[in-house]
Structure formats: C-alpha cells, structure tokens
Amino acid sequence: MIRVQVPATSANLGPGFDAFGMAYQFYNTFFIHEKDDGKLTIRGVDRRYQGKNNLVYQAMQKVFAKVHYYPKGLSIFSEVDVPVSRGLGSSAICIVAGILAANALAGSPLSQDALFDMAVAMEGHPDNIAPAMFGGLVCAVDNGKTNLFIKNAVADCFSFHLIIPDFPLSTKAARQALPSRVSHKDAVFNVSRATMTYLALTEGRPDVLAAAMRDKLHQPYRKDLIRSYDKIHDTALRLGALGLCISGAGPTMLAVTTKDDAQTFHRDMKDYLARTEPAWDFYHLNPDNDGARLIVGDATSGEPSC
Ligand code: HSE
Numbered sequence: 001m002i003r004v005q006v007p008a009t010s011a012n013l014g015p016g017f018d019a020f021g022m023a024y025q026f027y028n029t030f031f032i033h034e035k036d037d038g039k040l041t042i043r044g045v046d047r048r049y050q051g052k053n054n055l056v057y058q059a060m061q062k063v064f065a066k067v068h069y070y071p072k073g074l075s076i077f078s079e080v081d082v083p084v085s086r087g088l089g090s091s092a093i094c095i096v097a098g099i100l101a102a103n104a105l106a107g108s109p110l111s112q113d114a115l116f117d118m119a120v121a122m123e124g125h126p127d128n129i130a131p132a133m134f135g136g137l138v139c140a141v142d143n144g145k146t147n148l149f150i151k152n153a154v155a156d157c158f159s160f161h162l163i164i165p166d167f168p169l170s171t172k173a174a175r176q177a178l179p180s181r182v183s184h185k186d187a188v189f190n191v192s193r194a195t196m197t198y199l200a201l202t203e204g205r206p207d208v209l210a211a212a213m214r215d216k217l218h219q220p221y222r223k224d225l226i227r228s229y230d231k232i233h234d235t236a237l238r239l240g241a242l243g244l245c246i247s248g249a250g251p252t253m254l255a256v257t258t259k260d261d262a263q264t265f266h267r268d269m270k271d272y273l274a275r276t277e278p279a280w281d282f283y284h285l286n287p288d289n290d291g292a293r294l295i296v297g298d299a300t301s302g303e304p305s306c
Contacts, residue, residue, distance in 0.1 A: 002031070002104050002105060003295040004029070004032070004104075004294045005292065006092075006100075007027050007288040007291065008090070009089035009248070010022055010252075010254050012215075014215045014219070015190045016198065017217045018127055019141075020131075020138060020140065021127040022138070022160075023131040023136065024160065024286070025287070026088075026283065027081060028080050028081060028090070029079040030076060031076075033075050034073065035073035038073045039073045040052065040076075042076045042078075043077045044080060054076065055095060056097050059102070059119070060101060061102075062099070063106065083164060084168065087246065087250045088247060091128075092132040096119055096129060097292070099122075100294050103115055115133075116147060116149070120142070127140055128248065131291070134149065135287075135288045135290040137152050137153075137154050137201050137202055138152075153289040155205075156259070158201065158258065159261075160254060160256060160285050161265065161266060161285075162252055163269075164252045166280055166281075171248075173225065177225060186216040193211075196212035197212040213245055226253070235272050239268045240261045240264065255269065
C-alpha cells in the first residue's frame with residue numbers, strides 16, 4: 001500500500017506568472033495498491049472520474065510505460081479536500097501523486113529530476129508541479145528537455161488567507177484571456193517585482209511585499225473573470241493585507257498578511273465575506289515547506305473504509 005499526500009499550491013503569487021508557486025498545509029491524500037484481480041478500482045471521487053480518465057491513474061500509466069512495469073490491477077482511493085478548478089493546483093496534485101506512487105510501486109527506478117520532468121510534461125506548468133512536489137516557495141524554469149527549480153522555505157512571519165469562490169474557472173479560459181503581446185515596460189515591472197516577491201517571502205521582508213506583489217502580465221486581464229475581484233482586493237488591503245493576488249489561474253484569491261496581523265485580518269475579512277459572498281470558503285493556511293509525502297506500508301494499512 002502506498003499512501004501519498006500532496007499539498008495544494010498557489011502559482012504566480014502576483015508578479016511571478018508561470019515562474020513560481022508555493023505550497024500550503026492543505027492536502028489531498030491517495031491510498032494506492034496493486035491487486036491481482038486485473039481490475040481498476042477507483043473510489044473517493046465523483047463517478048465521472050472512476051475510470052481510465054482518472055488523472056492519478058493516467059499519471060501512473062506514464063511511469064509504468066516508461067519503466068516497463070505492469071501491475072495486474074490497481075486500487076486508488078482518494079481523500080479530496082482541495083477544490084477542483086479553483087486555482088489551487090488540483091490537477092498538479094493528482095499528477096504528482098500518480099507519478100510518485102507508480103514509481104514507488106515499480107521499486108523507485110526513476111530519479112527525482114526525471115519524475116519532476118514527467119509531471120511537468122503532463123501538467124504543463126512547472127510553477128504548479130514544483131511546489132506540489134517539493135513544498136515551500138519554488139521557482140521553476142522550462143529549460144527545453146528538462147526543468148530546473150530552486151526551492152526555499154517560506155519565512156515564518158507571513159500568514160496566508162485563501163478566498164475560494166463557489167464557482168470554477170478553467171485554466172484554459174483564464175489563459176485565453178491573456179494578450180499575445182505585452183509591453184517592454186510591463187515586462188520590466190513584473191521582472192523586478194517577481195524577484196522581490198520571491199526574496200521578500202523567503203527572507204521575511206513584509207516591508208517590501210506590498211509594493212512587490214503587483215502584476216501587469218496576467219491579473220489585469222483575468223480579474224474580470226472573477227466576480228467582485230476589485231472590491232475584494234481593495235477591502236483586503238484596507239483590512240491590513242500586504243497584498244492580494246489571484247491564486248494560480250483563479251478564481252481563488254490569496255491575501256498575505258504578517259503573522260501579527262493575521263487574526264484581526266481574518267476576523268474582519270470573514271465578516272465582510274459573510275455579508276457579501278456567504279457561499280464562498282475562506283481559509284487561513286500555513287505554508288507547507290516539505291512537499292509531497294509518500295509512505296509505503298503493508299497492503300492493509302491506512303486506507304479508510306467506506
Ligand atoms: N501559471 C499558470 C497560469 C498556472 O497562471 O496560467 C496554471 O495553473
């Protein structure tokens with residue numbers, strides 16, 4: 001039995017579009033084992049995803065095909081907490097889980113770098129895959145045939161508040177909203193702020209985060225896809241957030257505060273959301289600095305009965 005737990009992520013963090021993302025202590029967990037009956041059993045997800053279209057299963061098949069390992073049957077049980085199509089990396093979670101679990105079942109023939117490259121090839125966004133796999137704040141670069149990454153722990157002085165709308169937004173639709181060209185000025189605006197956001201979050205510099213966490217490459221084009229974005233942005237800043245950005249491709253929004261301001265901000269923002277968007281979720285989360293965790297046990301341990 002393999003138990004694999006993979007964190008939710010926020011890619012981009014404002015200016016770091018397609019460049020970096022961070023992981024949270026907010027997980028989906030998968031219990032996976034081989035079976036001799038030749039069947040595929042998938043539980044814990046909507047009936048639509050209980051077949052060979054299941055993303056965890058598809059990721060596993062990529063690894064099995066590469067290393068020529070062919071289990072007779074498979075059981076995949078998913079404990080899903082992270083909402084789908086909300087900009088929290090739920091596809092990356094499934095792909096990372098499937099790739100790590102399949103590699104473990106096959107006797108761990110592939111290196112960490114090979115697993116990372118396979119996951120990125122399948123998902124398409126290293127800024128989502130890297131934090132789901134490695135935790136912390138991770139910047140990643142598609143370097144042609146391989147992907148490079150640098151990971152740092154998120155500094156302890158920040159708190160993260162996720163505002164999760166009750167509607168989905170597909171990454172495809174959010175990418176279609178982007179222009180095919182941006183100005184040199186806007187590119188410079190983002191390069192300088194992305195660098196500063198990464199360093200502010202890892203070196204513990206709340207004093208510069210407010211100025212750094214601004215973006216001109218994607219949020220101005222995507223915000224109209226998210227109901228109430230401008231009002232929520234302005235309210236969050238008025239209530240003490242250092243910055244508010246779209247998490248990944250949206251529609252979830254991430255507000256960052258100092259740890260000292262976290263309780264007051266969370267209480268006041270919760271009141272505001274209860275009045276304006278009562279069906280939305282609002283979570284106060286800590287960063288995950290460890291990434292996906294894989295535990296190999298015996299065939300009867302761990303899986304919840306249902
Ligand atoms: N960086 C990607 C985007 C993440 O914003 O489109 C997609 O999950």
